[in-house]
Amino acid sequence: MLVSTKWLNEYVNIEGIKPEDLAEQITRSGIEVDSIIDRSQGITNVVVGYVKECVKHPEADKLNICQVDVGEETTQIICGAANIAAGQKVVVARPGAVLPGGMKIKKAKLRGEESNGMICSLQELAVEGKLVAKKYAEGIYVLPETAVPGEDALALLGLDDIVLEFDLTPNRSDALSMLGVAYEVGAILSQGVKLPEISYPESTEKAEDMLKLRIDAKEDNPMYVAKVVKNVKVGESPLWLQNRLMAAGVRPHNNVVDITNYVLMEYGQPLHAFDLDRIGTGQITVRLAEEGEQLTTLDNVERTLHPHQLVITNDKESIALAGVMGGLNTEVHEGTTTVVIESAYFAPASVRRTSRELGLRSDASTRFEKGVDPNRVAAAAERAAQLMSEIAGGEVLAGSVTVDELDKTPKRILLSPDTINNHLGMKISLEEMLSILDRLQIKTEAVNGKLVIDAPTRRQDLNIEEDIIEEIARMHGYDTIPMTLPVTESTPGGLTPYQAKRRTVRAFLEGAGLYQALTYSLTSKEQAQAYALETAPVTELLMPMSEDRSVLRQSLLPHLLEAATYNVARRTDSVALYETGSVFLGKGEDDLPKEVEHVAAVITGKWVDHAWQAEKKAVDFFVLKGIVEGMMNSLGLLKGLTFEKADVKGMHPGRTATIRHNGENIGLIGQVHPSEQKKRDLKNTFVMEMNLEKVLSIETEQLVYVPVPRFPSSSRDIALVVSSETSAGALENVIRNAGGKLLKDIKLFDLYEGDNVEDGKKSVAFSLTYTDSERTLTDEEVVKAHENVLNALTTEAGALLRG
The missing domain is CATH 3.30.56.10 (Phenylalanyl-tRNA Synthetase; Chain B, domain 1)
Known part of the structure; x- marks a missing residue:
């Protein structure tokens, strides 16, 4: 506004x-x-000029030599505007004038002829082009004949504002x-408001003799007021009216339309002016549109209407969209002599729905949608009739054609002063409260210790106690509300253990080089269960935005893969993203889905790219596996973490594993299936998803300090030949169980298949470290412990020691 x-x-x-x-x-x-x-935009030395003479420039077809009276003298100005002519009153920037943007006007010569200033358009005075009347949209602005040469043009144009x-x-x-x-x-x-005084001469002829009115949709249109004005002379509005409209961001058109827009901005009540002769029937009927009914609105667009949309008709065809825009077929034009002024109350919901469905918003619909003052409907019509009488020379017919079934009773609110002070934590006196409400012109009485308030209908936002409390608080001053701490026994705030662990997870993943992503919880039915760790009945929305966002997800990975595809398609070759968010499984309590927090990651492209050292390494399964192990280690959960080969739809059959902790399935890790990668235009892409809620709920052992060993350790390397189907993880478990308390560390350092190893077999090499924190181990003790390991590998895993 x-x-x-x-x-x-x-x-x-x-x-x-x-x-x-x-x-x-x-x-x-x-x-x-x-x-x-x-x-004013810093404009100086701009005056009214009178063009006494205008002739073509001898050396330029598009320039004119003008002799302009600027009050104190007649001076020569060269002007290139197509609409310049002798006898016009114009805006002149004298030499030395400053125009918007700091442009200074100087004396100059144009094609050999002297020019002492510039004749200006409104745009050159910083008035937006969309606000300039179409007549002057191109070329200079012509002032009324009453303008006096030499007087300040800024004041005349209302720019001193x-x-x-x-x-x-x-x-x-x-x-x-x-x-x-x-x-x-x-x-x-603390001042009163001076309302416009409305008075005008009325004709002896009655409006109801020329116009009939019927409302067939009184729920959507409970009040309609029509005034009839005869002998109207349609023309340009007086300058003061145009100035006010432009200051309010409204473009002037003609005096009749400008008056309706002026009253709209003054009263907040939208009006519309019909040409009575173009109505044709002398009848206005307000009804719901018929299916497929056509109406060409004032913006010259033909619109197809629906049965729930409210229209104004002449009892034969639509002539306006109620509360939104008038129709082209009854538009006021230069030949209009009799005008019907419409002022009505249209239900906000009806206007909002019509405006939204047709994609058509106007100043009128904006106000109707929010609710106009019922007590200004008739007053606004009277104000417009007064202005048409004064400005357009119209003859206002006696009375109005009216249908009025609108309840205009003010909303009554009862409120205790103690309630107000308790809500605000203040001590405002009753006298101050009454003073504030009186200044707001809200009718209030103090009765038996309560405030009896009749909220004015102009304030549609005052409906409940809290609305009045807000009025008193804001007028008393929000900055005067005292700052107090609650008096209670309280403990300092902090994170719950779960929240702290979640932050640890996010911090680790970001430290590992992954960026956090936030994706939609809604997905399509096809994607809802893809890559899900646990499937359940999907939860569908009753009114989805689209088919692609119609159900709640059961995995984070589909949207993360979409994000990776989006980035790769925009030449971001290496992508590493993670997300912590909820998935929704079936139906839980109260028929609502069970919400479970997961963490997921996707990586593709290069993991190492050191151009200076000519070092590049692509991501692989073990990069992501290492990230998972590091994350679990940061939570103190590395012990008990294992990975087992798995077969999951949409994942590479040989590079996918379930993530387990102490035997319980907590997640999925692996490479996306090559066909899925191709469909998404991705290179080798690796993903991980874990049930974060389950992970963070695992109890961890208390941290215990272990001194740095003072005694030397002993290492043994073993190379084993085992079946190709035997996993290194299974061998590691056998070694750990057999090594006893002396075995402190196991590292896999080699895997070999090929020459000198028979088909269906592979060679796996481990480095084992033995130590005792209390003493130095003897060779005999290390050998005994190592033999236990070798025997267990032979008997339990069928492994052979490779020579």
Whole structure:
């Protein structure tokens, strides 16, 4: 909402108050002032000029030599505007003038002819092109004949004005009008509001004799007021009216349309003007549209209507979309002589639905959607009739054609002063509360220790106790609310063990080089159970946005793979992402899905890329396996962590494993199946997903300090020939169980298949470390422990010692 301070001053006295101070007070009271706009833009030395003579430049076809009276003298100015002509009053920037952007005007010669200044368009005075009347959209701006040469053009154009731009919250629709803003500013400054005085001569002829009205959809349109104005002369609006509309961000058209827009901005009540002769039937009927009914709106777009959309008709065809936009077939034009002024109350839900379905928003629909003041509907029509009488020379017919079944009773709210103070933690006196409500012009009585409040209908946002408490708080001053700490026995806040562990997981993965991703919880039915660690009935949305977002996910991996594809397609060759988020399994309590937190990761491309050292290493299964082991180690859960070969749909059959902890399945790790990689345009891609809730719920042993060994250790290397199907993990378990307390460390350091190893066999080499923290081991003790290991490998795993 753009608020001209010059216009505002007509309703509430703000003389002598700096715009910056006024903006600060308004912001502190609850309506944020986004910006303060100086319409003069630093312009100086711009005056009214009278073009006495205009002839073509002898050396340039598109230039004109003008003799211009600027008050104190007649001077020569070269002008290239196509619409320049003798006899016009124009805006002249004299030599030495400063225009927006700091441009200075100097005397100059154009093709040999002297030019002493510049004849200006409104755009050159920093008025947006979309706000300039179409007649002057190209070329210079022509002032009214009453303009006096030499007088200040800025004042004449209303550019000596400051405009406040409000950033309104949806509940403050009352401030979408100048009167609404005046009530707000009046309350802040403890001043009354001066309302427009409405009076005009009425014809002896009655409006109801020329126009009939019927409402067939009274739920959507409980009130409709029509005024009839005859002998209207359609033309250009007076300059003051155009100036105010442009200051409010509205483009002038003609005096009739401009008056409806002016009253819209003044009262917040949308109006529409019909050409009565174009209505044709002398009848207005408000009804719901018929299926497939066509209407060409004022923007010259033919629209197909639906049965629940409210339309204004002439009892034969639609002539307007109620509350949204008028129809082209009854538009006011230069030949219009009789105007019907429509002022109505349309149900917000009806207007909102029509506007949304047709993709058509207007200043009128914006206000109707939020709810207009029922008590301004008739007043706005009277105000428009007055202005048409004064500005367009119209003859207003007696009375109005009206249907009124609208409840205009103010909302009554009962509230205790103690309740207000208890909510705010303050001690505001009853007298101060009554004073604030009186300044806001909210009718209030104190009865038996309670405030009996009749909320004015202009304030559609005042419905419950809390709304009144907010009014008192903001007008008393939010900055005066005392800062107090709650008086209670409390303990310092902190993270739960689960939250702390989750942060440890995120910190480790980010430290390992993975970026956190956040993806949708909604997915398609086809992707819902892909890569799921645990499947259950899917949860479908009743009203999904699209088929791709119609069910809740049961795995994080499909969307992470989509993110990887998106990045790779944009020339990010190496991608490493992780996510912690919820998956949703079947139905739990109250028919709601069970929500389980998972962690997942996807990596593809290069893991090491040191160009200077000419070192490049692609990601592989063991990179991601190492990340998982490091993450589990950071949680103190490395002991008991194992990986077992698995066969999972969508995963590489030879490079996929389940992740287990003490035998319990907690996740999945492996390479995406080559066919799936090809479909997603990915190179070798490795993924991991774990049940984070299960992992973080595992109890860990208390950390115990182990001194650095003072005694030397002894190492033994063994190379074993085993079946190709035997996993290194299974051999490691056998070694660990057989090694006893002296075996401290096991490392796999070699795997070989090929020459000198028979088919179906492989060679696996381990390095074993034996030590005792209390003494130095003898060779006999190490040999005995090592033989136990070899015997166990032979008997339990069928391994042969390789020579």
